[in-house]
Structure formats: structure tokens, C-alpha cells
Amino acid sequence: MLVLRRRTGQSIVIGDEIEVVVLEVSGDHVRLGIAAPREIRVLRQELVAEIQDENRRAAASQRDLDDLAGALGSLRAPSPSGRGTG
Amino acid sequence: MHSLDVTRFGQTERLDVPADEVITFPEGLVGLEHLRLFALVDDPRVDPCRWLQSLDEPELAFVVVDPRVVEPSYEPNAPAGDLWAIITLRRAPERSTVNLLAPIVIDPQGRVGHQVVLHASGYALRHPISSPPAPHAAAGGDEMGAPPAAP
Numbered sequence: 001m002l003v004l005r006r007r008t009g010q011s012i013v014i015g016d017e018i019e020v021v022v023l024e025v026s027g028d029h030v031r032l033g034i035a036a037p038r039e040i041r042v043l044r045q046e047l048v049a050e051i052q053d054e055n056r057r058a059a060a061s062q063r064d065l066d067d068l069a070g071a072l073g074s075l076r077a078p079s080p081s082g083r084g085t086g
Numbered sequence: 087m088h089s090l091d092v093t094r095f096g097q098t099e100r101l102d103v104p105a106d107e108v109i110t111f112p113e114g115l116v117g118l119e120h121l122r123l124f125a126l127v128d129d130p131r132v133d134p135c136r137w138l139q140s141l142d143e144p145e146l147a148f149v150v151v152d153p154r155v156v157e158p159s160y161e162p163n164a165p166a167g168d169l170w171a172i173i174t175l176r177r178a179p180e181r182s183t184v185n186l187l188a189p190i191v192i193d194p195q196g197r198v199g200h201q202v203v204l205h206a207s208g209y210a211l212r213h214p215i216s217s218p219p220a221p222h223a224a225a226g227g228d229e230m231g232a233p234p235a236a237p
Contacts, residue, residue: 041113043205051188051203052117054211058174058185059118059146072132074180074216075155 090144094129101127103141109192111199116188121146124199126170126192135173138190149173156184156215164202167191173215183212 004012011021018040021033034042088103103125114121123141134155140146150170153160162169170190175182186209192199 041203043203047203047205048116050211051185051201054174054185054188055115055117055172055201058148058172072135074182075134075151 088123088125088141090139090141092139092144092147095131101125101139101144103127103139107196108141109197109199111201113200115201116203126150126196136170138170138172149175150190151184153184153186153189156213157186160186160209162186162189162202162204162207162209164189164191164204165193165200167193168196171213174212180216182215183210184215185211186213187211 006012006022008022008025011019013019017037019035021035022030023033024031036042087105088108090101090103091098092101093099107125109124109126111122111124113119121140121142125139125141127137127139127147129137132149135149135151138148138150150172153162153169153171156171160169168191170192172185172188172190173182174185187205187207188201188203188211190199191202
């Protein structure tokens with residue numbers, strides 16, 4: 001892994017289009033600014049891990065379709081607030 | 087034409103997907119990047135949901151729903167297209183959840199799909215399927231970053 005030492009306000013450039021700026025350092029917190037093209041997905045690693053887990057759980061969960069029938073019942077039945085599509 | 091055997095409600099069924107109904111996900115789904123080809127399959131038994139059926143792995147299908155059925159005020163900052171949210175079933179069915187944080191967006195032509203991550207949007211990864219509408223949380227993140235990937 002490449003390790004670089006940077007000060008507040010300094011940045012690193014990844015490829016031609018991605019720039020990461022150190023905005024603020026306070027204790028063990030670092031605020032980073034990231035400039036990247038729209039098609040590059042920039043996310044906190046924990047968020048990616050959570051979504052990944054949820055996708056896998058959703059894929060596995062569809063196997064028990066008795067549960068699905070119950071869940072769909074919740075969607076079909078209009079709630080007290082009047083939602084639902086019938 | 088893709089022909090595959092899928093399991094629905096414990097029964098194996100033949101599913102034929104015409105070539106023009108194949109949806110390509112160039113990046114796959116988050117954490118399931120190897121899944122590139124899907125089809126949205128109507129099935130009256132799961133109305134108002136549909137199957138997002140993997141064509142790469144026939145045994146793999148997600149149940150997806152128009153997120154506005156669950157959360158009428160849902161207005162994500164996502165590229166234009168049809169929106170679908172993946173349902174995760176729980177053992178107690180009424181506790182099943184919908185992923186409003188990372189919806190599926192399918193381009194208006196119905197050919198290309200993306201799972202868009204709406205970070206710092208306030209939308210939940212596990213939004214209860216049957217609950218009063220959540221208060222609409224505004225973006226609360228302190229990080230800046232690229233907006234959701236565009237097709």
C-alpha cells in the first residue's frame with residue numbers, strides 16, 4: 001500500500017480525474033474532499049459492506065415464499081394512513 | 087431468447103425471456119458484481135411486486151417493488167428511469183424491509199440497470215414494509231463526494 005504524508009489543504013491525485021483533499025484533521029477524525037467524475041462511485045467502505053450484506057440477504061430470503069405472501073399482504077393492505085395500492 | 091428453469095413457490099417453472107427484455111447491469115449489484123443480466127418478470131402472484139430475475143444464476147431472483155408503494159414521498163436524487171426497490175423478507179413477514187438507500191434504476195428504454203447508492207440521503211437500507219411513513223429526513227452527511235453514478 002502506498003503511504004503518503006499530507007497536511008491540511010494538500011491533496012493527492014489518482015489517475016487524471018480523481019483528487020482527494022485533506023480538509024481538516026481533528027484528533028482521530030479526518031475530513032476529506034473528493035472530486036471525481038460522476039460515474040465513479042465514492043462511498044464510505046462501511047456503507048458498501050452494509051449494502052452488499054443486504055443484497056445477499058435479499059437474494060437468499062426470496063426462497064421462502066410463504067414469507068413473501070405475508071409481506072405482500074402488508075403491501076396490499078391499505079395502512080391506517082391510507083397508503084397502499086390495493 | 088433466454089430460457090431458464092426457475093423455482094417459484096416451491097415449483098420449477100420454465101421462464102422465457104425475449105432478448106429485448108434483457109436488462110444489463112454493467113457493474114452488477116453492490117457485492118454481487120458478477121450478476122450482469124437480469125429481467126423484470128411480471129407475476130400476478132407477487133403483485134404489486136415483480137421478480138428481478140438473474141439470467142446468470144437462474145436460482146437467484148429478487149423481489150422488487152415500486153418504492154413509492156412503500157414510501158409515497160420517495161424522491162431520490164437518481165438518474166432518470168424506472169425505480170425499483172429490493173425487498174428483504176424476514177422470518178416475521180410484517181417485519182420485511184425495503185432497500186430505499188440503494189434502489190435499482192432502469193433506463194427508460196429498459197435495457198440498462200444500475201444499483202444507485204443514495205448516500206447521505208436519509209433513506210434507509212432497511213425501511214419497514216409496513217409502517218407509518220417515516221419522517222422525511224434531510225441529508226445529514228458531512229462528507230462530500232461524487233453524486234450517484236449515472237448511466
